[in-house]
Amino acid sequence: MRGQEQSNGAAQSTIRNALESVFRRSDDQTVIEECRRCGTTLESVSTCPSCGGSDIVEYRIR
Template sequence: MRRHHRSTQKSTGSRLRTALTAVFVRDDGQTTVVECRRCGTTLETTDTTCQTCGCDELARYRLE
């Protein structure tokens, strides 16, 4: 009996790319990582509050 294998490489790759782009955004040669100070959730650079716990205290790390 043959198994039908559906390739998820394209959808997994695009989801991974979206997630990495959200975490590591380049501006002026630097990478910015934004994390919630309360729960540690990694957020997008445009977020002003944590989507998980609602905290508005965000830590921004700039990496060169």
């Protein structure tokens, strides 16, 4: 049960970080990088530190 609480907290943190980056942006476009395997939000890396996945996607939000 405790592992589920930690996992859910991490998901909420990831979502919060993504939303904050969109709503607090200062330019016309925001780029969010995310691991397709586990959904971790990343910053300019080629391999996910959480799961080791290398399939990274970029979302560009205007």
